[in-house]
Amino acid sequence: xxxxxxxxxxxxxxxxxxxxxxxxxxxxxxxxxxxxxxxxxxxxxxxxxxxxxxxxxxxxxxxxxxxxxxxxxxxxxxxxxxxxxxxxxxxxxxxxxxxxxxxxx
Amino acid sequence: xxxxxxxxxxxxxxxxxxxxxxxxxxxxxxxxxxxxxxxxxxxxxxxxxxxxxxxxxxxxxxxxxxxxxxxxxxxxxxxxxxxxxxxxxxxxxxxxxxxxxxxxxxxxxxxxxxxxxx
Numbered sequence: 001x002x003x004x005x006x007x008x009x010x011x012x013x014x015x016x017x018x019x020x021x022x023x024x025x026x027x028x029x030x031x032x033x034x035x036x037x038x039x040x041x042x043x044x045x046x047x048x049x050x051x052x053x054x055x056x057x058x059x060x061x062x063x064x065x066x067x068x069x070x071x072x073x074x075x076x077x078x079x080x081x082x083x084x085x086x087x088x089x090x091x092x093x094x095x096x097x098x099x100x101x102x103x104x105x
Numbered sequence: 106x107x108x109x110x111x112x113x114x115x116x117x118x119x120x121x122x123x124x125x126x127x128x129x130x131x132x133x134x135x136x137x138x139x140x141x142x143x144x145x146x147x148x149x150x151x152x153x154x155x156x157x158x159x160x161x162x163x164x165x166x167x168x169x170x171x172x173x174x175x176x177x178x179x180x181x182x183x184x185x186x187x188x189x190x191x192x193x194x195x196x197x198x199x200x201x202x203x204x205x206x207x208x209x210x211x212x213x214x215x216x217x218x219x220x221x222x223x
Contacts, residue, residue, distance in 0.1 A: 003147065033211050043148070043196070045211030088147050090212075093138070093161070095147035 004096035012102040019076045021099040023089030033090040081105045109215035130199030140196040
């Protein structure tokens, strides 16, 4: 399977804390993307990082990419209850296994 | 343009029946994708189109599945002789691919069609 693997599978934190999710992928990439999916809702694109970039920021999101290790991480700072969702990395056509994040108010 | 539209939102069908789903992508987007998602799992790639050409198909897309994108606009996904294992959310997405096939923007997903085979 080309599917990437995410770690941890589930994460529970208090509001205001930071959340870090990691993704391991299997092929060479042009870019890697992160998506969020709220329970029962559609997928929303969060951020895209190109293969020649090492770090990218968007609001409270910080994404890193290490192509030598075929890995990426997503950091959400100062988490809010509304950040509760599943987060997926995505590359080529394939989604990772996802991290379920719960932010406790 | 209000994004990617999928129709119907829900479909309940009896095993053995054929079903067809429709996706209307963002008009400026030249690529269109179909995914399938079951509860608790990430979306699984089925197929994608660049304009009207179907360029890649997953092994998940059995002979009972067929997708079309006539004229490079909307797309249909048909499942013939449905099985209970086909029950899932079917997601459509579109994107803009620039010169060289590189995407600098993310995919826009529709809300999906939930298929239940009874």
